Amino acid sequence: MTEHRTEHRFQVDLRGVVDLLSHHLYASPRVYVRELLQNAADAITARHGTDPDAPAGRVVIEPLPGGALRISDNGIGLTQDEVHTFLASVGRTSKRDDLGFARQDLLGQFGIGLLSCFMVADAIEVVSRSAKGGPAVRWSGFADGRYTVDEGDGAEVGTTVTLRPRPGAEHWLSPAAVRDLASSYAHLLSVDVTVDQVRVTEPQAPWEAAYDDPEQRRAALLDYGARVLGSRPMEVIDLSVPEAGLRGVGFVLASPTAVGQGGHRVYLKRMLLNEDTNKLVPEWAFFVRCVVDTSMLRPTASREALYEDDLLSSVRDALGEQIRDWLLDLSVNHPERLSRFLRVHHLGVKALAVRDDEMLRLVDAWLPFETSHGAMPLRTFRQSRSMIRYVETVDEFRALAAIASAAGTPIVNAGFAYDTQILERLSRVDPQARVRRLDSGELAAKLEPLSPGQQETVAPFLELARAVLRELDCVPLIRQFDPVTVPALYLVSQQARTQDTVRRSIDSADELWSDVLSAFDDVTVEHRPELVLNWRHPLIRKLASYPPGPALRHAVEALYGQALLAGHHPLRAVDTAALNRSFLALLDRAFPTENL
Incomplete structure (x- = not known):
């Protein structure tokens, strides 16, 4: 059919x-x-x-x-x-x-x-x-x-x-x-x-114009960048990827910008494709805005964006390499311009340093880090030290910097983006570099202990403080340290922090998971936070000679609460109750009823 x-x-x-x-x-x-x-x-x-x-x-x-x-x-x-x-x-x-x-x-x-x-x-x-x-x-x-x-x-x-x-x-x-x-x-x-x-057409692209003086060309391109971007850029980078028929310039922004903000001006065979093209350069190079012309990259159907393919990926890698080489050239030939750049765009450079050894060397040698001895590059900081110790939060650094430095254990503030990864990678560019996170328990061990006679004097006070702090899951220590303006310091060792995390998880878990997590709770050794009282502070010496009683108990609670607040530690409900109780009690003693 x-x-x-x-x-x-x-x-x-x-x-x-x-x-x-x-x-x-x-x-x-x-x-x-x-x-x-x-x-x-x-x-x-x-x-x-x-x-x-x-x-x-x-x-x-x-x-x-x-x-x-x-x-x-x-x-x-x-x-x-x-x-x-x-x-x-x-x-x-x-x-x-x-x-x-x-x-x-x-x-x-x-x-x-x-x-x-x-x-x-x-x-x-x-x-x-x-x-x-x-x-x-x-x-x-x-x-x-x-x-x-x-x-x-x-x-x-x-x-x-x-x-x-x-x-x-x-x-x-x-x-x-x-x-x-x-x-x-x-x-x-x-x-x-x-x-x-x-x-309305120009005889040639701005980056194609010839100049006898390189600085004159740089100034002309920066002027062009000011017209394109709306504000004068800090630097200009020549860009070229022959396999994609791409030529142009990258402008380094003169002010900080967030990752992913803004795009690039791309011409296809000298016709504008888009003024806000994304993904032309690696994500870490967010401080650069490019103006380029290409003859080989493919547009999308609307011809308003670039088609994501292997060639575009290759171009992105090549442009990232050229931006990286420009930064390295600045470090060798124009250190003053590099310093100016790093003051504005340190975040992008650090982002590259966590994956690129050459940029890690640049960061090590040039980028200032906050340390307890002032701002300085990591290479300078470790010149006279066999070990770099760091803390992971800004609050921890502010609480410990002066004390750690006085105790002979200077520290680096790694509380900002990428800092910890950079420090942990230092051995890739310097095999002699030794890096370790500061353990608060280690710092307490470096503080000067009291003499036998002083220990005998403070024994009653220490016994009372131990009883007060036991209810707050903390133990007291008395040491001598600088600066003398700090009466008390709250320290949590890594073991204590881990043990506390496990116990909090056990308390919040259901019966099955509570039993599983209990296996990780080492009850043979009790690790607790420490309240380190500074014997050099006049208030601590005065309290040590004060007779035991409610007033002294409230004073210990007040020191405990003040140390928590000074170190920006989180307050539990029991901590807040102790702080409020001691504050009101001490106010009541300062203003007795019979004086009204």
């Missing part, structure tokens, strides 16, 4: 296509100017590909009375058959090779580009005369899907497109808007583009 099939053709709803373009493909109707310029530039390129002696390319944009717009080029033009092929069919590309429109050095897609104009126009007229000969052809298209083709007027080879605005879109065709859009999209094109008799 023979099966009979009937072929049908898709029916294309032009209004639906325009809606698709405006709401899902293009970010804004403004791209119609880019599409027209791309078509004109491609036509000029195609003509010169078949006739090297053709006149120099030019594109003329003219606002017309009544709000219409006309754009003319002296490109290859279209025959009547080609008009039907390109202007009346969506997606047909079979004859692009015949015209030279499928070549790698062209920018756009002729048919789709013209359809984008329906986002701002209700009627489009195209008059074109082909370089192959024959009369001019006029194509008139309307937003409702109709079009007509007849013989047109045109003595010169090329194409003229006239747009008549649709209601509500007149502002997109205004002279000021068109001039701004054409200047933005086309100012690097090699063809001559004029808008209302004013040239």
Whole structure:
């Protein structure tokens, strides 16, 4: 049995296509100017590909009375058959090779580009005369899907497109808007583009201009960066990736910025692709804004972003390497400029140092870290020390810096982003570097103990303090340390911290998990936080000679609470209760009722 099939053709709803373009493909109707310029530039390129002696390319944009717009080029033009092929069919590309429109050095897609104009126009007229000969052809298209083709007027080879605005879109065709859009999209094109008799293209890209003095070139590029970014950048970096046909510059911002903010200005074959392109450089290089032109990277369907592929990934790595090399060159040849850069963008450099040994060497030698002996690079800090000890939080550093330094154990503040990772990686660039996190228990052991006679004197006071602090899960110590302005210091060893974490987990877990976690609770050795009382402080010596009683108990509780607050330690409910109780009791003793 023979099966009979009937072929049908898709029916294309032009209004639906325009809606698709405006709401899902293009970010804004403004791209119609880019599409027209791309078509004109491609036509000029195609003509010169078949006739090297053709006149120099030019594109003329003219606002017309009544709000219409006309754009003319002296490109290859279209025959009547080609008009039907390109202007009346969506997606047909079979004859692009015949015209030279499928070549790698062209920018756009002729048919789709013209359809984008329906986002701002209700009627489009195209008059074109082909370089192959024959009369001019006029194509008139309307937003409702109709079009007509007849013989047109045109003595010169090329194409003229006239747009008549649709209601509500007149502002997109205004002279000021068109001039701004054409200047933005086309100012690097090699063809001559004029808008209302004013040239908007530049003879060459700013980074291509030749200067006798490198500093003069640097100053000119920084001026260009100020125009592009809106503020003058700190530095400029030359960028080049030949395999992607990419050249341009990277501008180092003069003020801090967050990761992921802002993008890069990318030109594709000298036509602006996007002013806010992301993922062009590695994430750590967020302090750089690039302006580049590429001939090989692929655009997305909307030609408003770069297509993520292996080539873009390779370009990203190459640009990251060039930014990294620039930083290393500054460290050798321009240390004063490097110091200025690090003051602003230390975060990006540290982010790179945690994965790159060369940048780690730069950070080690140049980036100041906060230490208990002042701000200095890590290489300077460890010159006279066999061990680098650090603390992981800013609060811990502020509480311990002066005491640790006086005890002969200077420390580094690793409480900022990437600091801990950088310190732990130092052995990769200096095998002699030894790094360890400061254990509070280790610091307590370095504080000067009391003499036997002093210990005998403070024994009663220490016994009372032990009884008071037992209820707060803490043990007292009396030591002598500087600065003398610190009466008490709350220290938690790593063992005590671990044991406390396990016990908190046991208390909050259900019965099953509580039993499992109990196996990790080492009850053979009790590790508790320590309240270290400073014998050199006059208040501690005074309290040690005070007779036992409620007042002394409240004083110990007050010292405990003050040490917690000074060290920015979290307060439990029992801690807050002790602090409030001691505060109110001491106030009551200071203002007895009988004196009222």
